[in-house]
Amino acid sequence: xxxxxxxxxxxxxxxxxxxxxxxxxxxxxxxxxxxxxxxxxxxxxxxxxxxxxxxxxxxxxxxxxxxxxxxxxxxxxxxxxxxxxxxxxxxxxxxxxxxxxxxxxxxxxxxxxxxxxxxxxxxxxxxxxxxxxxxxxxxxxxxxxxxxxxxxxxxxxxxxxxxxxxxxxxxxxxxxxxxxxxxxxxxxxxxxxxxxxxxxxxxxxxxxxxxxxxxxxxxxxxxxxxxxxxxxxxxxxxxxxxxxxxxxxxxxxxxxxxxxxxxxxxxxxxxxxxxxxxxxxxxxxxxxxxxxxxxxxxxxxxxxxxxxxxxxxxxxxxxxxxxxxxxxxxxxxxxxxxxxxxxxxxxxxxxxxxxxxxxxxxxxxxxxxxxxxxxxxxxxxxxxxxxxxxxxxxxxxxxxxxxxxxxxxxxxxxxxxxxxxxxxxxxxxxxxxxxxxxxxxxxxxxxxxxxxxxxxxxxxxxxxxxxxxxxxxxxxxxxxxxxxxxxxx
Numbered sequence: 001x002x003x004x005x006x007x008x009x010x011x012x013x014x015x016x017x018x019x020x021x022x023x024x025x026x027x028x029x030x031x032x033x034x035x036x037x038x039x040x041x042x043x044x045x046x047x048x049x050x051x052x053x054x055x056x057x058x059x060x061x062x063x064x065x066x067x068x069x070x071x072x073x074x075x076x077x078x079x080x081x082x083x084x085x086x087x088x089x090x091x092x093x094x095x096x097x098x099x100x101x102x103x104x105x106x107x108x109x110x111x112x113x114x115x116x117x118x119x120x121x122x123x124x125x126x127x128x129x130x131x132x133x134x135x136x137x138x139x140x141x142x143x144x145x146x147x148x149x150x151x152x153x154x155x156x157x158x159x160x161x162x163x164x165x166x167x168x169x170x171x172x173x174x175x176x177x178x179x180x181x182x183x184x185x186x187x188x189x190x191x192x193x194x195x196x197x198x199x200x201x202x203x204x205x206x207x208x209x210x211x212x213x214x215x216x217x218x219x220x221x222x223x224x225x226x227x228x229x230x231x232x233x234x235x236x237x238x239x240x241x242x243x244x245x246x247x248x249x250x251x252x253x254x255x256x257x258x259x260x261x262x263x264x265x266x267x268x269x270x271x272x273x274x275x276x277x278x279x280x281x282x283x284x285x286x287x288x289x290x291x292x293x294x295x296x297x298x299x300x301x302x303x304x305x306x307x308x309x310x311x312x313x314x315x316x317x318x319x320x321x322x323x324x325x326x327x328x329x330x331x332x333x334x335x336x337x338x339x340x341x342x343x344x345x346x347x348x349x350x351x352x353x354x355x356x357x358x359x360x361x362x363x364x365x366x367x368x369x370x371x372x373x374x375x376x377x378x379x380x381x382x383x384x385x386x387x388x389x390x391x392x393x394x395x396x397x398x399x400x401x402x403x404x405x406x407x408x409x410x411x412x413x414x415x416x417x418x419x420x421x422x423x424x425x426x427x428x429x430x431x432x433x434x435x436x437x438x439x440x441x442x443x444x445x446x447x448x449x450x451x452x453x454x455x456x457x458x459x460x461x462x463x464x465x466x467x468x469x470x471x472x473x474x475x476x477x478x479x480x481x482x483x484x485x486x487x488x489x
Contacts, residue, residue: 098217139170149214
């Protein structure tokens with residue numbers, strides 16, 4: 001019996017030594033990620049379920065994107081790249097110690113930041129084709145920030161709620177795709193529906209089931225999420241100078257500034273009120289005003305304006321909704337037989353598009369103090385970054401859009417199923433009797449008025465102001481939104 005006991009002890013010691021050797025060889029971050037039980041992290045049930053969910057969701061999304069091609073396919077590939085980066089972060093998180101703050105994990109989350117910045121860059125500059133598709137992708141990627149949830153005290157919603165809130169931001173542009181191509185191209189409709197199902201219910205249900213409290217991090221003794229910088233090499237083996245690090249994204253998903261506001265010195269009006277609250281001590285630094293210092297007794301304030309004095313240069317004023325216009329050659333042309341482009345027209349009151357059909361679209365950009373008339377039925381019309389601009393059109397098949405404009409007058413003489421006003425100020429909309437059934441959507445806009453024909457007298461218009469202020473009240477377990485109404489005595 002003693003001999004059998006000794007053999008069992010020797011076998012147990014051998015297994016412990018083998019396990020210790022395996023653990024030391026897998027400690028490097030460059031090695032294959034392994035969890036605490038020595039099983040590859042990629043075989044974790046949560047990771048396997050992630051692969052299955054992504055494969056199924058992107059199978060439908062990629063099929064529709066390949067049929068559309070172009071920028072839509074490119075944006076879909078960027079989306080797939082971001083989901084792959086999120087999976088890699090989940091796998092690596094199990095081998096690393098949970099960071100104490102977001103500031104200490106900036107380098108760990110940088111790949112996801114870069115993927116999101118790549119998608120956002122596709123929507124910048126001049127409004128590209130399929131803008132709503134790319135904007136849907138760029139805004140929806142904020143949902144992947146759930147992998148950075150480090151606790152409820154970090155100023156971030158729980159993962160499931162964060163995914164839902166992020167999709168609500170992207171759904172505005174995704175609905176535009178559905179409306180624009182509803183009766184025009186089934187591939188775009190399929191793409192928009194697949195994108196929504198990727199997040200709701202896809203990603204939301206996955207996070208709710210496997211990561212309701214955020215990613216699973218390694219034990220306290222694991223390697224930190226950010227490795228310390230290596231010591232400088234000796235002169236015998238100089239390091240090869242690598243390329244400079246890439247510039248940080250303009251709008252990162254994760255902010256490193258988590259310092260409590262109470263520990264920062266007060267600035268601006270907060271500092272002023274702090275000094276006022278000091279009491280009488282606030283006036284100790286003031287000087288006494290003597291009689292010769294008063295304005296009524298000063299000889300240089302006689303009230304006579306010196307004609308030889310140079311007039312001050314007029315200040316440049318700006319307000320919300322105004323845009324700077326660059327000197328660029330004006331355009332009014334049909335491109336590739338499908339798209340009318342009207343650009344940089346200034347002071348032209350007689351612009352007209354006569355030879356058009358229902359398969360063509362009209363895009364107006366950067367026009368000022370001009371008037372355009374569209375004499376025919378077109379698929380859709382977009383007015384972008386225009387000031388003091390007027391447009392008259394007959395019929396549109398899909399939608400009429402006003403984006404980033406200031407002081408625009410629109411008159412619909414025929415029908416328009418959908419009218420969208422986005423980030424604009426001062427929009428006058430005249431609707432004919434045939435277009436009273438139009439659906440009007442507004443976002444981040446002000447001074448919107450709709451004029452409709454009077455049912456009493458021909459030729460008269462009745463003006464209706466669209467609300468831009470709302471009241472949100474919580475009732476019966478949900479928020480109820482209603483426009484603000486003003487009444488006078």
